[in-house]
Amino acid sequence: MTASGPQAAQEIVSRLTGPGGEFEMAVDDVLGARLPVFVHRAGSLGEVLSASLRHGDADYLVTEHDRLSFAEHGAAVASLARVLRTGYGVGPGDRVGIMAANSPGWIIAFWATVSLGAVAVGYNAWWSPRETEHALGLTTPTVVVADHKRAPALREAGVTVLSVEDDLPEITRRHPDTPLPDVTVAEDDPAVILFTSGTSGMAKAVVHTHRNLTSVIEYHRFNDAMARAFGDPTDPTARRYLLAMPLFHIASLHNLAIPRLATGSAVVMNLGRFEADRVLRLIESERVTNWGAVPTMAHRLMEHGDLASYDLSSLTAFSLASAPSSPEFKQRLRETVPFAKNSLVDSYGLTESATAISVATPADLEQAPGTLGRPVIGVEVQIRDETGAVLPPGQEGEVCTRSAYTMAGYFHDPEATARTIGPDRWLHTGDIGLLDEQGRLRLASRRSDLILRGGENVYPTEVEYVLDEHPAVAECVVLGVDHPDLGQEIGAVVVTRDGAAVTERELTEFCRQRLAHFKVPCHWRLTASALPRNATGKIIRKTITL
Incomplete structure (x- = not known):
């Protein structure tokens, strides 16, 4: 008989994570803070690698043309x-x-x-x-x-x-x-550095340790165990995960390639640009079971139309990650894409958090559209006001979180680390949100005025700094422009200096030489009128349009 309901779920969690459980948790010291940790985690990624050899001739890495076994x-x-x-x-x-x-x-x-x-x-x-x-x-x-x-x-x-x-x-x-x-x-020695866009200036280098990543592995193994407890008979070694996002993001590296080496699951890699037909053919031929996509990919699936011509029956788990999407978008996705109807999951996380901070199950999304779900195992979340005081459910404030998954800090940047990670290892996300009475997280706004283009973070300040270097630019503001496929594109309102002559094409090329292509504005408004500012001199972004 399959367990169901919140009480059954809590009983399963207690059995798995309690004393003697496969995923037993205990409080231990992590970089000076007392945090919940998985007792039976591996001591290093090297241990994980050595243990993976037991999977022998089973597929680990699969592409359209090649396959590589664990051995x-x-x-x-x-x-x-x-x-x-x-x-x-x-x-x-x-x-x-x-x-x-x-x-x-x-x-x-x-x-x-x-x-x-x-x-x-x-x-x-x-x-x-x-x-x-x-x-x-x-x-x-x-x-x-x-x-x-x-x-x-x-x-x-x-x-x-x-x-x-x-x-x-x-x-x-x-x-x-x-x-x-x-x-x-040592567990807290650095293992990997990935980059996250800086709210000002250049990208920051996020350091994740062996402990961070072995903990993420246990989180994914725990999820597999929960699925088994709720009646899913699939052995983790039989699962085949589609990897379609860049490996320099945590979604693909930390939460797919790394944990699947530990669980004996296949990683099916889409190489090159995302093309819906080719990806769907890959899912069909390799019998992919799990896929985590950014909303842009999901949108292209909906636009593709003829999904019935593919055999996608193997795909039983589908999630959205890396960028926000509206309840209306999710509903259209469920109505249009058959494998999303009863399996769609959403999540919230940062490069700094290494894995999800919270996950919304299909039931969460049905009961509370717009939610990002409850904190995942081992993660604590608080909502705080400007003074750092913890707010009660229903009140908006900054989302703060801590766990054994959280980064050690920013490489060679102790000041930025101190601004982001406070006493007792609380990570200040800069995002504004609230927790409801059921403990589910909802975001009110993203960090600063973050633009998310096709799953890639673009901070307006970084682009504005580049534009400010141009001699014809007196001041500027960078905004997100809604786009049906990418979610958002980059727009810029530029105030030109007196007497300066500059074209959109010139500014575009100037940015291309200094920024990644996805950060370059493709919508422009050039004006001689000053930007609106408040009494303290700050630009009032919400009043500016292209």
Whole structure:
């Protein structure tokens, strides 16, 4: 008999996480704060990697043209790790960069790096040269694994590069019988650095530790156990997860590629641009069971129309991530896309949080449209006012959270870390929201005036700083413009200096040279009139239109 209802769910959680349970939790010290932790977590990602060999010939990485078993992946990682150590001197604490489009080589490079106790740095493959230069100078990698598109510019910058296409195929086969590294690391040693757009200036480098990531693994294993307890007979090793978002985001790396190595599940990778027909054919041919998509992808599915011509019967779990979507959008999605009808899940998280802060189940979305659900296992959430006081349910304030998943801090930026993580490891998200009487989270507004374009964060201030560098610009404001496919596009209102002559085309090219393509405005209004400001001199964004 299948358990159901809130009381049954709580009983299952208590059994799984209580004393002696498979996912037993206890309070322990994490970077100076007492936090709930999984007692039986792995001690490091190296342990996770070694344990994955037990899955043998089962698929781990699958693309349209190739597949790599867990055993083959382990051998490739061991060979590359040996070359990184003996040929390039990579050791504990050193940084190894990865700047490439998604590929099995990206993931192999990640695991080889962390197996040495080194730190894998996932650079945004869409960055402009200036953004790349900033990130390289901040993280000083010993070597960077890059694809053909990015490697030439990196070499010109004096960086030691290993090519995904030319070097990795030979290196990963060079030492077929070498064992995986046996390196001792502390749980709170850094394992990976990913970047998040800064509210001012350049992107910040988010440091996640071995503990962060082994905890995320346990969170996903716990979810699998909950599904079994509620009657899902599927063995986790039989699940096949579609990876369609960039690996330099937590959605693909932390919450897909990494935990699925531990659970023995296949990662089915869409390579290149998202094209609905090709992705649907991949789901059909590889019998994909789970897919986490950004709303832009979901919108393209709805626009595609002829979904009935594909066999999508294997797809039983579908979630939205990385960008907000309205209740109306979700309802249209359920009505249009068959596999979303009874399985749609939404979530809320940040790069800094490593995984979801809260998750809304299908029942949550039905009972409270617009909710982002309840905090996930091991996560605490508080709503605070401007003074830091905790607010009761129903009152809006800043969303603050803490857990063993939360980043250690920003790399080489103690001031930004101190502004974001307060005493007792509380992470200040900058988002405004509330908790309802049932403990479900709802957001009132995103951080600052954050624009989300196709799942990518764009902070207006960063774009405004670039525009301010142009000699013809007196002042400017950057806004989100609604778009049916991408969610939002970037718009800019520019006040030109007296006598200055500048065109939209000139400003577009100026931005292209300094920003990733998704941050470049495509809607413009050039004016000689000053921007509206309040009594303190701040621009009143809400009154400005394109």
